[in-house]
Amino acid sequence: MRNKPARKLQELLRLPPGERVDLSRYDARATPGAPDGKQAAQAAADRMGKQLARLQERLWAAATAGDHRRVLLVLQGMDTSGKGGTVKHVIGQLNPSGCRITAFKAPTEEEREHDFLWRVRRALPGPGEIGIFDRSHYEDVLIARVRHLARPAEIGSRYGLINDFERSLAEDGVALVKCFLHLSYDEQRRRLLRRLDRPDKHWKFAPGDIDERALWPAYQEAYELALERCAAPYAPWYLVPADRRWYRDWAISRLLLERLRDLDPRYPEADFDVADCRERLLKQT
Amino acid sequence: MRNKPARKLQELLRLPPGERVDLSRYDARATPGAPDGKQAAQAAADRMGKQLARLQERLWAAATAGDHRRVLLVLQGMDTSGKGGTVKHVIGQLNPSGCRITAFKAPTEEEREHDFLWRVRRALPGPGEIGIFDRSHYEDVLIARVRHLARPAEIGSRYGLINDFERSLAEDGVALVKCFLHLSYDEQRRRLLRRLDRPDKHWKFAPGDIDERALWPAYQEAYELALERCAAPYAPWYLVPADRRWYRDWAISRLLLERLRDLDPRYPEADFDVADCRERLLKQT
Numbered sequence: 261m262r263n264k265p266a267r268k269l270q271e272l273l274r275l276p277p278g279e280r281v282d283l284s285r286y287d288a289r290a291t292p293g294a295p296d297g298k299q300a301a302q303a304a305a306d307r308m309g310k311q312l313a314r315l316q317e318r319l320w321a322a323a324t325a326g327d328h329r330r331v332l333l334v335l336q337g338m339d340t341s342g343k344g345g346t347v348k349h350v351i352g353q354l355n356p357s358g359c360r361i362t363a364f365k366a367p368t369e370e371e372r373e374h375d376f377l378w379r380v381r382r383a384l385p386g387p388g389e390i391g392i393f394d395r396s397h398y399e400d401v402l403i404a405r406v407r408h409l410a411r412p413a414e415i416g417s418r419y420g421l422i423n424d425f426e427r428s429l430a431e432d433g434v435a436l437v438k439c440f441l442h443l444s445y446d447e448q449r450r451r452l453l454r455r456l457d458r459p460d461k462h463w464k465f466a467p468g469d470i471d472e473r474a475l476w477p478a479y480q481e482a483y484e485l486a487l488e489r490c491a492a493p494y495a496p497w498y499l500v501p502a503d504r505r506w507y508r509d510w511a512i513s514r515l516l517l518e519r520l521r522d523l524d525p526r527y528p529e530a531d532f533d534v535a536d537c538r539e540r541l542l543k544q545t
Numbered sequence: 546m547r548n549k550p551a552r553k554l555q556e557l558l559r560l561p562p563g564e565r566v567d568l569s570r571y572d573a574r575a576t577p578g579a580p581d582g583k584q585a586a587q588a589a590a591d592r593m594g595k596q597l598a599r600l601q602e603r604l605w606a607a608a609t610a611g612d613h614r615r616v617l618l619v620l621q622g623m624d625t626s627g628k629g630g631t632v633k634h635v636i637g638q639l640n641p642s643g644c645r646i647t648a649f650k651a652p653t654e655e656e657r658e659h660d661f662l663w664r665v666r667r668a669l670p671g672p673g674e675i676g677i678f679d680r681s682h683y684e685d686v687l688i689a690r691v692r693h694l695a696r697p698a699e700i701g702s703r704y705g706l707i708n709d710f711e712r713s714l715a716e717d718g719v720a721l722v723k724c725f726l727h728l729s730y731d732e733q734r735r736r737l738l739r740r741l742d743r744p745d746k747h748w749k750f751a752p753g754d755i756d757e758r759a760l761w762p763a764y765q766e767a768y769e770l771a772l773e774r775c776a777a778p779y780a781p782w783y784l785v786p787a788d789r790r791w792y793r794d795w796a797i798s799r800l801l802l803e804r805l806r807d808l809d810p811r812y813p814e815a816d817f818d819v820a821d822c823r824e825r826l827l828k829q830t
Binding site: 394540 | 747
């Protein structure tokens with residue numbers, strides 16, 4: 261049984277910065293680097309959950325002693341690609357008090373009065389936290405491009421602004437993990453149909469989802485541009501095949517785990533006299 | 546084996562509004578209403594975790610259709626009483642995207658420029674969310690009282706302001722679950738000593754914790770006043786014996802579960818034509 265991928269998953273899934281991306285070349289049902297089969301992957305993901313929680317505690321503890329580092333997981337993908345499921349199953353294994361989760365919706369009136377990065381800056385994780393973006397500033401070069409929500413020149417300028425922004429984050433100690441959940445057109449139909457079949461899933465559905473789906477090719481193109489123009493060594497994009505839920509959860513757990521291990525946060529040394537404190541405590545009646 | 550408490554735990558742990566509270570009369574090692582023994586309670590808490598997650602999803606789904614209700618869990622208790630542990634173990638079983646957790650620290654300069662409820666209002670859960678306060682506005686009648694951080698008359702006025710505030714929350718659809726984690730003086734010493742014994746727990750310790758502990762009687766008195774003056778039918782205080790961690794987790798899971806069942810949130814009906822949507826989806830090639 262092959263429990264550990266030979267190479268780092270980061271290397272397997274990372275899109276090379278600056279290279280053209282052709283999404284049609286990637287199989288959304290693929291399982292690169294995964295343990296053999298669904299059950300083994302789920303068991304591995306459970307084990308990783310515990311490891312992630314331990315590393316998260318260290319990251320948090322280090323922050324109490326001035327370590328400014330934090331993690332930011334960016335989740336992007338078409339409707340039903342599993343952004344919410346990732347939060348539930350992967351992030352759900354962490355200590356919720358150290359997670360800062362933001363689901364970005366259509367911008368509010370207040371948000372539209374500011375530049376497109378304003379609301380993102382306000383949602384960043386603090387030192388020691390793990391931030392999770394369910395959608396993100398990338399929507400401003402995705403739906404904004406497909407739906408012509410801004411002038412082409414303005415949208416064109418956003419790629420550079422995003423790169424500058426993400427570089428400044430990286431320099432400020434933010435470890436970026438950007439995941440594109442790559443779903444196939446057919447699997448999206450199956451998932452939307454399932455939402456229609458189950459009355460307890462109707463709340464997740466809106467007829468507008470069908471209109472968005474009709475724009476699939478335009479969305480894929482917008483994604484290809486974003487993935488190509490905004491991948492950088494300090495802010496890589498990972499293409500996560502997402503037709504199989506168990507693979508998606510395993511892969512994102514693994515990517516987070518590898519990143520946290522790279523950071524290698526440490527419990528801080530006591531900045532007080534431990535023996536003296538013990539004595540004082542024992543003296544208190 | 547007695548898996549279900551005969552009465553609602555709410556009734557067993559609720560402090561009667563308006564009655565004098567004498568904390569010394571409550572055993573912090575007691576386990577009122579619990580299943581027999583630690584293992585049975587942990588198994589029951591695991592099962593409740595799944596039930597809580599299902600009810601949480603319903604609460605969230607109902608909010609998408611205009612239901613304004615939400616839950617606010619307020620956790621108060623002395624240092625080491627297990628507020629953080631409750632978030633980790635009880636709230637950790639929920640979907641993190643529907644939780645809004647705030648740990649209130651000493652107020653910042655900006656917060657001190659506003660009235661004491663300002664920062665609390667900004668941290669309230671939105672419709673469908675479960676809010677969790679690790680410490681809360683009660684600190685302004687607890688440490689503020691013990692440490693003389695405001696004039697006595699001002700502190701005296703805060704109980705009424707808190708009651709008005711919580712009544713307005715309840716009228717606005719906020720289901721309040723206020724838990725006082727009742728820890729014994731001896732158990733606090735054991736827990737502080739354990740933090741000193743383990744280098745990976747040193748970051749949780751500060752010598753100032755010993756100074757706070759020296760004020761134990763004053764804190765107990767401040768708690769008694771707050772529990773007596775700010776318990777109301779719409780915003781009850783539950784006294785949760787907290788010397789045994791497994792009981793604390795079981796009891797708070799149970800209190801949340803009972804509250805959510807009382808709310809009985811429902812999945813909303815589809816406000817669109819399901820058959821028509823299915824047909825449109827199947828027609829898309």
